[in-house]
Amino acid sequence: MKYFDEAALRLTANARWTTACLAALGAIMATAQPASAQTAFTLPAPPLELPMLPSPSGNWTVMVGIGGEYKPEFVGSKNGKFLPIPIFTIRRAGSVDQFRGPRDSASIALLDVGNFRAGPAFKYVASRKSDKYAELTGLGDVKAAYELGGFAEYYPVDWLRLRSELRQGMGGHTGTVADVSADVIVPLIQRLTISAGPRFTWRSTKATAPYFGVDAAQALASGLPTYNARGGAHSVGFGSQISYRINPQWEVHAYVEYEKLLGDVADSPLVKLRGSSNQTTIGLGASYSFDFRIR
Template sequence: MTYLDEAALRLTANARRTTALLAALGTIIALPQAASAQTAFTLPAPPFDLPMLPSPSGNWTVMVGIGGEYTPDFVGSKNGRFLPIPIFTIRRAGSIDQFRGPRDSASIALLDVGNFRAGPAFKYVSSRKSDRYAELTGLGDVKAAYELGGFVEYYPVDWLRLRSELRQGLGGHTGAVADVSADVIVPLIQRLTVSAGPRFTWKSTKATAPYFGVDAVQAAASGLPLYDARGGAHSVGFGSQISYRINPQWEVHAYVEYEKLLGDAADSPLVKLRGSSNQTTVGLGASYSFDFRIR
């Protein structure tokens, strides 16, 4: 083989290596471009559309009113007093007329879809003054509490309402409170409705201790034994209401609610020695409904 042939062979081999190298470089350069042209991962489509809260714009119906009820002096008391009770709810205008139970917090149904409603809820818990009642002597005051949270309610059938509330306390207590209720709603005659059903309340330790616990200072001042109140099942009960709709705007109602304290609330020396675990409330009220528009 001549030197010329060997040179030609080396040139051919070098050309092949150069071609392969250029091809590899071309592939590397092309990869980012291809990657930028499409996503790295293709996620499967969600099995269902996520519900979105409706816009607050539109027509709304507001229910406002006032009631009065004879209720225990404080939770766990065996004596009672008369108190005014405000009524306030908001719902979408044109939606199904909203049933309201006497234990319901003030609420706004931001989500109102057929037989399901949900939205924010608020409840005011009045202060407990130790100098007003002999049973509280030495226990100190408990400030007013503001419970903020939300509610959900569902109608599996037209005559049955299931409702649950979860609220967080601020002020007099800083615990969590959960209320669960069911109401069977029976129209007796036109405009006259009777409802009734069970109730259940759960409270955390921070929502229970300020009202039912007795610390060392309070024990010395009140004569009650030390007691470390913990949270848990707070009460079970039953309520009934009769309401009459005078016209599309005005409604009047009367109700009775019975509550049986449970757990550490019922075992508190304040309740056992000076009060009662049986709590009954009787009330009357009237409400007025009107529409307004949010643009």
Template sequence: MFSPVPIFSIRRAGSVDQFRSPRDNISIALIDFGDLRAGPAGKFVSSRKASSHSELYGLGDVKSAFELGGFIEYFPVDWFRVRNETRQGFGGHQGVVSDFSADFIVPVTRAITISAGPRFTWESAKAVAPYFSVDAVQAMATGLPVFDAKGGAHSVGVGAQVKYRINPQWEVHSYVEYDRLLGDAAKSPLVTARGSVNQTTVGIGASYSFDFKIR
């Protein structure tokens, strides 16, 4: 599936341009000590339409969801960052999602930066069930067995990113993120019979930096 994603970041003039991972969601650092930052975070999860993919036939639609919560990240050294986002869902799911990530950041040259590190996601039952459970009606429509998905460890993986700064204004980057589903998400008949526990995301992007004043 191809999906465009906006890139937007704002910071004070003269401040350090902090490292950002493709896994980072919308966030604002209300607490900022340089190496330690924290604040609110949010994510939009698009709806899942049964008509969009043959694998979803008979499973019904899942509405769009908004996840609101907070993040905290820490740089024990300049070249290493750990981050957690924990968010509560509203809409398509009513559960809790907690993402953990770590990134090793290596400036190869003044223009090229490579980063990579492990990923882990935990989700509550109310976050997993809408996407991986199969109720009695859905089982009759699909031929899949009834399955009541519970929460817990949801996925583990690794991600890597390459950034190239063309000049002070323009930057291009590419990334790859791999996740392996765990727990009931991996055991769901939707995955075992029609999908895969291995999930890969590849992206390319570009961003333009500019200054503005607020009077």
């Protein structure tokens, strides 16, 4: 009962925080005007330009927003929690309207040519505190991780997006993570779109072991058997999203994502004995787009 009460308090607090953020966005939304041809502001040109990349000068479109997700307490957990989620992307203004999947990292499309985009990507992975959840007792803390890398996405046809990301971790883990996804994008009626498709994630040993390995000291403290977690196929899954564009600036969306943990991750005693290999995330959010110019 103690853990149930604590979980309920965490859920209520996080839900109130996210509801407040979405309410603030909604208040702004009510007074938002249609998108203007004018840019919001202008930035000076950068002091230098990187070779092999197009000049950053020109107009850019920024998407920012906030969402909330009900997701596993930690990867492999059988219990859920509600968390706020930031939304951030940058693309060339005037390019094809950008589809954003709920699993996409924050990214900047420095290369935007026809149906192909590529650029840097960033993802923040929250720390995992062993004293927050009974299942993690004795396993020690894992610090927050910062994953830096890049993305590439391609539209072979207007209704299909293929995207891949490759990121290198720093902090809580120092391994490599690769995400691959495909989304079929279908307009239902004007401004209302539904999308769905498969997902796959691969993680190296250094990105897997801190979360799913159990060394001798941890085994003694936690009661779990020792386990050497190696990298490889991390998960396969499927996701679906429905989005509604209120006007050229504002969009709201809701989604569900399912993952099936694989390999050494699914076989970890943390998952097999205390958690679940089935991971489901349900979310909603709102985003706002505006333009700025670089001289």
